[in-house]
Amino acid sequence: MSYKIKSRIWIEHNNHVLLGEGRVSLLKAIEETGSLSKAAKSLHLSYKKAWHLIDSVNQSAKKPVTINSIGGKGGGGTTLTDYGKSIITAFDTINKNCWEFLDNQLAQIEDF
Numbered sequence: 001m002s003y004k005i006k007s008r009i010w011i012e013h014n015n016h017v018l019l020g021e022g023r024v025s026l027l028k029a030i031e032e033t034g035s036l037s038k039a040a041k042s043l044h045l046s047y048k049k050a051w052h053l054i055d056s057v058n059q060s061a062k063k064p065v066t067i068n069s070i071g072g073k074g075g076g077g078t079t080l081t082d083y084g085k086s087i088i089t090a091f092d093t094i095n096k097n098c099w100e101f102l103d104n105q106l107a108q109i110e111d112f
Helices: 022-035 036-042 047-060 081-111
Strands: 010-013 016-018 067-071 079-080
Touching: 010 047, 010 067, 010 079, 016 022, 022 036, 022 047, 022 079, 022 081, 047 081, 079 081
Parallel strands: none
Antiparallel strands: 010 016, 067 079
16 A cells, blocks of 8 residues: 655745645746636636736735736737746745655655
């Protein structure tokens, strides 16, 4: 029988969630699609919910994580800032390291 530790992490700032798996997934979807509405659809979120999540991240972060461009002939869009890309990378690294740590801890006691 194999045991597995389950855990979720998130980063808070002043008691508000800055990043968690859901927000990071949304930021990655924005990076892939170039659009908040397309990102929301790809994750089966309402546009309103997605907008609220991104607004929350931008309010809690030290710098803006997204840049919005107004629609027009070519349409608007949302892109990630370099800072937005860097916090995704940092979160993914923290998450990966957390899972590796937990797996190593579990391996030490798996024979109980």
